[in-house]
Amino acid sequence: MYGCTLRGLLLFLGASLCWGDCPCSDPALCQPIQDTRDFEVYVFYVRGKNWKNYDWDHVTTVALFAPYDPELMCFAHSKGARFVLKGDVPLKDIVDCNARAAWIAEKVELAKAQYMDGINLDIEQPVLDGTAEYHALTALVKETTEAFHREIPGSQVTFDVAWSPNCIDVRCYNYTAIAELCDFLFVMSYDEQSQIWTECIAGANAPFNQTINGYEQFVNIGIDSKKLVMGVPWYGYDYTCLNITEDxxxxxxxxxxxxxECSDAVGTQVPYRTIMKQVNDSLTGRLWDDVQKAPFYNYKDTKGNIHQVWYDDPQSISLKAAYIKKLGLRGIGMWNGDLLDYSDDPIVRQQTAAMWKALLP
Known part of the structure; x- marks a missing residue:
């Protein structure tokens, strides 16, 4: 239904794949994680050694969006957390069944060689309903899940989706089938201004009502709420104002x-750690929009231009996280775990701890 015969995939996976020498001090840490916790806390890792300061009491999965770090793999496994690959491929390259099988086999082999626990499919490409790419994407999810589950016991295959299933950014995927075929969807409830259909006005990265409505839309098209993990942003957008009103x-x-016609692409992404250093010295200090339920502030640059920065903080994230239980979602996660300040400054440590705590409903 979703693709061609699995002969090509079996051909590539038929031979036993080699496992290298375990890099961990305890060889048991190279075994795949097989336990599944009731509440998922999903972290994207992108740089450096910040991972040592994550809230490992709650982290369940770390997705590798950076060069492989065997020390991180060993540490994550010591905490009972899965460590998974990033999977991205041009869809035009995997319309052909054999090419798709080869790509999947390569990822399975890489995961095995690095003692990893699955893959996060981060495609995010525009796709129109009914096209060859539309069917190939669904087949990719099906065949990747089958291969990983078979070859790595207990492995996890997840798929990243936009904040709504309504063809956001022309991502018109077969969401119901994809959700059924993988372990769960990571819903990227951020960059929600990627397409601004109203006036070109700066706004929240993840406005509350729009965010919650997105999850209701996923459920309304028949997706089990336990197949949805809420993604929240640990960054904001800095917009240069052409003009700004008194309100x-x-x-x-x-x-x-x-x-x-308009998009958040005109803005600049700003890490939460930078925002915390800037907000108190801004023109306005932290302001709160009670409609979008998000904080923002204004500042003036060296050229005299007024900027407006919209972001999420513990207050706005906690409001959304509270809906996880109400909607029956599988868990929460963020983009990304390395956007906080993990220095030893006492005030900074409090700010960082508050962001991690806000994830827990």
Whole structure:
């Protein structure tokens, strides 16, 4: 239904794949994680050694979006957390069944060689319903899940989706089938201004009502809520205002994206650690928008331009996280675990701890 015969995949996986020497002090730590906890806390790792300061009492999965670090693998396994690959491939390259089988086999072999526990499929490419790429993507999820589950016992295959199933950024995927075929969806409830269909005005990265409505849309099309993990942003957007009103309406430059006239692409992504250093010295200090339920502030740059920064903090994240139980979601996660400040400054440590705590409903 979703693709061609598995002959090609079996051909590539038929031979026993080699496992290298375990890099951990305890060889048992090279065994795949097989236990599944009731509540998922999903972390994307992108750089450095910040992972040593993650909240390992709650982390369940770390997705590797950086060069492989065997020390991190050993440590994650010591905490009972899965460590998974990133999977991304141009969809035009895997329309062919044999090419798709080869790609899957390569990822399974890499995961085995690095003692990893699965893969996070982060495709995010525009796809129209009914096209060859549409069917190939669904087949990719099906065949990847089958291969990983068979070859690595207890492994996890997840798929990243936009905040709504309504063809956001022209990602018109077969969401119901994909959710059924993999372990769960990581819902990227951020960059929700990637397509601004109203006026070109700065706004929240993940406005509360829009975010919650996105999960209701996934459930309404028949996706089990336990197949959904809520993703929240640990970053914000810095917009240069063309003009700003007394009630802080910041008009921004038009920058089209996938059909929309305006987009958050005109802004600059800012890590939470940078925001915390800037907000107190800004023109306004932290302000709160009670409609979007998100914080923001204004500042003036060296050229005299007024900027508006929208972001998420413990208050806005906690409001959304509270809906995890109400909606019956599988868990929560963030993009990404390395956007906080993990230095020893006492105030910074409190700010960082508060962001981790906000994930827990």
């Amino acid at each position: 802080n309406e910041c008009r921004i430059e038009k920058k089209p994206f996938r059909g929309a």
